Amino acid sequence: MRAESGDAAGSAAVSAAPVRPGPLGRLGVWAATHVRLVLLAWVAVVAVLGAFAPQVNSALSGAGWQANGSESVAVRELAQRHFGGNASSALQVVVSADRPVSDPAVRRVVDRATGIVQRDARIAAVVPPRPGATISADGRTAIVLAGAKADPNTMVRAADDLKGPLSALSGDGVRVNATGASVLWSDFNTANHDAMIKSEVVSWPVTLAILVLAFGSLVAAGLPLLLTMAGLAASAGSLVLLTHLMPISIWAMNFAMMFALALGIDYALFLVMRFRGARMGRARTSVDAVAETMDTAGKAVLLSGATVLVSLSAVLLVPSPAFRSMAGGIMLAVAFVLAATLTLLPAVLGRIGHRVDSLALPWVRAGEHRSPRFAAWGRRLWRRPVLFGGAALIVLLALAAPVLGLRTAMPSINVLPGDASARAGYTAVQHGFGPGAPGTLQILTPTGQAATVADQVGGTPGVAGVMPAQPAADGSGWSLIQAVPAADPSDPALASTVDALRADLPHGSLVGGAAVENLDLQDLLTQKTPLVIGVVLALGFVLLLLALQAPLIAALGTLASLLSTGAAFGAARLIFQDGHGAGLLGFTSQGFLDGWAPVFFFAMIFAIAMDYTVFLLASAKEHFERGGDPREAMVGALAHSGRVVFAAAAVMVAVFFTFALSGPLPPKEMGVVLGVAVLLDAALVRLVLLPVLLRLTGRAAWWSPRWLRRALPRVRFSHD
Structure with missing residues (x-):
């Protein structure tokens, strides 16, 4: 959007020039002029898919x-x-x-x-x-x-x-x-589901309060809830239907709910703020304002949603049903929220028009789009970029440094409440049969060599006892040998025992058991983490390049997201691995971070970070396209997007930190890691470091070689 000086005549001149809407603008115009059809379509979608939503907890797998x-x-x-x-x-x-x-x-x-x-x-x-x-x-x-x-x-x-x-x-x-493993997952899912429900109940009043403050009116604050409810009902019903094709983890719904709420707020904030700005001080219809909103903020929302979907799609590279279904569940919720943002929200905005500011707070200037405070902050960063950028970089690097000593493993039995059935039975088995008994190893081997294998297993260091080989009654030729390890299933020494057995046992012997399944999953995650991170970074860069048409700022925007992610995991190591603050948060450190956190949390954090990156840089590109002034591009981006990023981040941080108050450890890890990541990303990366990079690179940030401009599709964010 063009830099505004508050001059009404200038605004009128801008609005006087007719502008032909682009593809998204035309979609917005269509939605705003076919409100009844759009509403009926969404009512039908929500009614049909929402009818299956009540079955979600019983239908999803554990x-x-x-x-x-x-x-x-x-x-x-x-x-x-x-x-x-x-x-x-x-x-x-x-x-x-x-x-x-x-x-x-x-x-x-x-x-x-x-x-x-x-x-x-x-x-x-x-x-x-x-x-x-x-x-x-x-x-x-x-x-x-x-x-x-x-x-x-x-x-x-x-x-x-x-x-x-x-x-x-x-x-x-x-x-x-x-x-046993099945009971452990039953108790684990129950404890985490109950904790997440309690956290969501706590987070809703906080979320509503922040929304009212951010939007400045009760009517506008209700729009994100409209998107979220439509997206959640549709995605929940879709997940139930998908269970007929493949197992879907119950965690998919929990994460989908979080992302639907977070992104619904993000997208609604961005579009509603822009809609208000498009109407403010201009003699134009609501339909025209919707067209401008969709051609500018709507384009950024579409690219942001695509970035989120692409980032999460990298998790599908991990061949584990739980990971794939969780990523798929979030992607489904994001797709529905994105669809609602680009169709349902323009229709509602076109219908309510100026009434979007109804029931406004007394001190709010309805329709204000350019924030004087964030504009002043942008000018301050422009004057002293090295000071502020250097300070932000030092803080981020200091917090990221502990990542070098981060250890991961699958959750131990201690993540369950003390009265959980699986934990009580686990403790009783250890008391009666030894510390390694809950992690009994199962070795399958051809019957002809079963006696030799049983003797070899018994002589392996780390094995406390071996039961006689049991031949299969169906004549399959397999024999089962069960061995009790000396170490607790969560002890790292068990991995050494399993590795020794797999290396030394005769060909055709297979080593398994519930504890070994955890070890194999941990090994898989360790192997796939670099691949997932690389794919996420590469795809994120490509999407930013398509959106911004500028390789330098696309690369800098992508790499900047790594800083907040690294800092969040550094903080996670200090808290959950080293135990700093364990008493305050009410948990006992396992001495490691849960093994699924690096892969899954990285994709989630990067998706959220790139969400803000697209908002800020799309606004900066819009200003640069209008005037070619790097200063106005940076200051104007903060003035028009800073408040949106700040408000959206405040909601996310509040929601995520409520999970840090949950009983079980995994929701605490999720809440702290995601909350710290969003806080650092918004406060230090998007509102300090990225604007400073725009200042230091100047026009070079937006330069693109001619061959690249010819190869890329033309994408503009300005509306004139």
Whole structure:
């Protein structure tokens, strides 16, 4: 938008010149002149897809945290097929008592527990407690093995249904708890879902307050909620329908809700602020204002949404069902919110017109688009770029430095509440059978070499005990050897034991088990992280280059996003790995960051950071196209976009930090990492460092070689 001096005559001159709308402007005009049709279409979409939304919690899956194609997944599938479901997804019913399990009263409890699991159609063979194997040496702990007859996602649902009735058998000195990987994921999903719901309840009043302050009127503040509700209802119903084609992690909905709210606010802020500016001091219709809004801010929103989708699509490179479905769920929500922003919002703005400022706060100047405060901040940065830019860079680099010592691993049992069934059963198994018993290894080997392999496993350092080889009853030629490691499943020493077994055992032997599946997933994430980061950076740069037509500022904008991301992970290492502030946030450090955080959080943080980058640089390019003045491009971008970036970031930080108050550790990590990233990105990168880079590069920031201009599609952000 042209620099405004507040001169009404200048504004009138601008508005006097007729401008032919571009493609997005024409879309906005169509939506604003076909309000009833647009509203009916969205009502139909929300009604049809929203009808499935209530099923989302029961339809989405609870498992999928595995490395597809790994050795451990192969072991689980073979064990389920040939050994009565005795796979890593099987349930373990732990009965512990203050007296021997041979006591008649305890035996009756064991028999009742056995009957409960036997009656469930999802359970395969049920193996009662056996001395020397599943009855502890002191005789006070017994394990009933309930084999998996269904896929891991269905077994998590079985755990949801069975752990309550089994726990109800406890009493009179006898404790009954279901445990195992399926129960762990059941408890993990329940704890995290409950925590996220509580956090969202807390965040809504804060979000509404910030929205009212940012928009300055109650009517305008309600528009992001309109987009969010439409996008969420449609995406939730779509996720339910997609479960008929592929398993979708229940976390997909949680993340989709967060992103739909965050981006709905971002996009509505940008368009509504621009709509107000297009009307302010000008004798023009609401339809004309919508056309200008869509040709400028709408174009930035479209490119921002594309950047978010491209960044998240890189997560699909990780061959893990949970990761792919979470990324897909977020992308689906973003697509619906983007569609609503580019069709539903212009229709509503065209209909309500000046009433967008209704119920305004007393001190708000309705329609004000250019912020004097952010304009003054831009002029200050222009005068002293090295001082402010250098200070921001030092802070970011100092916070990013701890990343060099960051360690990651899959979550331990300690992330569950102390009263969770899986954790109580896990503790009872360790007490009765040793620290490594909950992470029992499963080795599959051809029957002909089973005895030799069993002896070799028993002599491997880190193995505390080995059960006799069990040949498959179906004649498949496989034998199953179960080995108890000496180390707790979350101890790094277990990885060394598994590596030794895989390196030394005879050809054809496969090593798996629930704990090994976690190790394989961690290895996969470690391998894929550089690829995902590289793809995200490359695609982000390409999209910025398409939008800005300027290679230097596109590269600088992309690289600047790395600073806030690195600083956020540096802070995460200090908090969650080293334990600084653990008492304040109410958690016990695991000594590492959860293994899924670097890949997934990087894509999410980069998507949000590039969202702000597009807003700021699109506004700067618009000013540069109008006058060719680098100073006005930088100052004008801050004046017109700074408040939007600041307000949107304030909402995101408030929402994310509420998750830091959640009970379980994973939501805390998510809240702190994302909240710190958004805070640093908005405060230091987008509002300081990136404008300083525009100042230091001057006209060179917008230079593009002739051959590149010919190769790229022509994209302009100015409306005249």
